[in-house]
Amino acid sequence: MFKNARFFRLDTSFGLDAAELEERLATRRFRPCGPIETATMGWAAPLGEETSALVHAVGGCFLMCARKQERLLPSAAVAEALDERVAELESGEARDIGRAERRRLREQIINEMLPRAFTRSRRTQLYVDTEAGWLVVDAASEKQAEDIVSLLRETLESLPAKLPAPSKTPTAIMSSWLLEDSAPNDFVPGDACELRDAEDNAGVIRCSKQDLASDEILNHLRAGKRATKLALEWDERLSFTLAEDLSLKRLRVGDSLLEELDDDDMDPAMRLDAEFAILALQLRQLIARFDELFVLSATSLAAASPTESSSAEPGPAPTRQDAPF
Known part of the structure; x- marks a missing residue:
């Protein structure tokens, strides 16, 4: 299941049972990116898309899954389209395009290209061990783990989770x-x-x-x-x-x-x-x-x-x- 594990200690008892946690996660259920959204993140079924439950409980542990979808819009493609648009305007109107106008043109180009961009999804599993007081995230990087913990904290409105601070190096x-x-x-x-x-x-x-x-x-x-x-x-x-x-x-x-x-x-x-x-x-x-x-x-x-x-x-x-x- 997990290829990685990053541990976060819970300073207080978790305080939610599986049904209550399910209800909270349902408020941030995953939805795909809209036409002009660059990314969305929410909760998905940990046992696969063929199931609907957002929490799977085993032995005092609550398994969850966060899903993030991103639209793939290469910066090189945006820069190339911007250069072409700027060159066209400068040639047609015989004037220089300033920095502020370039910024507006770039935002316009991104909004035009986003609905046609491909999407990529990533699922990250995690679980809360309510008996031992730990949150475990299957994340390869610290940033990925922090993003998932932040999503859970926002969903629950409070989550006293901290990285371990070992006394021995x-x-x-x-x-x-x-x-x-x-x-x-x-x-x-x-x-x-x-x-x-x-x-x-x-x-x-x-x-x-x-x-x-x-x-x-x-x-x-x-x-x-x-x-x-x-x-x-x-x-x-x-x-x-x-x-x-x-x-x-x-x-x-x-x-x-x-x-x-x-x-x-x-x-x-x-x-x-x-x-x-x-x-x-x-x-x-x-x-x-x-x-x-x-x-x-x-x-x-x-x-x-x-x-x-x-x-x-x-x-x-x-x-x-x-x-x-």
């Missing part, structure tokens, strides 16, 4: 995992990473399909570079690339967890429902593990003793027995 911890071979037992580094110079952010090395324990990589770390992205596998359940802002990319669920879905009799909606249940449970437990490692919340920091909160040693690995979901 992820880059320092990921770097020590590589440099000291000290990753917790449930985290296995993969074969890709991004290293940046601690003093010069422009100095970057991206490695793919490399042995991260090789001297070549370790020498960069010894010279002062820090791991800002690291491919990881967690407890044979999830694989992903972890970034310094704790966002996940290239997210995949472990094959062993998906074996039960190898049923040809399952229709697409049932399969999506099962995949979401598995994914949401695993991400709930992964975020809790991040909370142990990076101290994401004030409550977890206050609950730890002074020795524990300042220690660089990670907590014990979770057991493989899953909690009821």
Whole structure:
């Protein structure tokens, strides 16, 4: 389902059940672009266009889908049409076209071209984990995630969601995992990473399909570079690339967890429902593990003793027995 994951902590309980959330989202249901609109964004059915429900609830998690449609109007095409219009006017009227008139002509050309422009849609899935207090967005970029969070905040009129502010620096911890071979037992580094110079952010090395324990990589770390992205596998359940802002990319669920879905009799909606249940449970437990490692919340920091909160040693690995979901 999700290829990426960006986490936002909810400062207060979500406060809406599935029916109430459905009613709120219906006020901003997606509609296609009008003839002179450049973009529209609203809520669509998360289980596909053949369904109508805007909220799908599983185990305390509410799955939603934001859809954005844009009209594709290349700036080069607008500039070319503007140059032709300006040249025609200057030649026909024997005068120069000023900046203000060029601006009006450009707006006129855009209004003429927009109704004929092609459209492109993008669906972004997200869910609220009401039990753990997190909002998870399948967004590859920070801007895309912020746009979706802003849409949800406008729809609900209030949404106290914030990016995690870890007390322990992820880059320092990921770097020590590589440099000291000290990753917790449930985290296995993969074969890709991004290293940046601690003093010069422009100095970057991206490695793919490399042995991260090789001297070549370790020498960069010894010279002062820090791991800002690291491919990881967690407890044979999830694989992903972890970034310094704790966002996940290239997210995949472990094959062993998906074996039960190898049923040809399952229709697409049932399969999506099962995949979401598995994914949401695993991400709930992964975020809790991040909370142990990076101290994401004030409550977890206050609950730890002074020795524990300042220690660089990670907590014990979770057991493989899953909690009821």
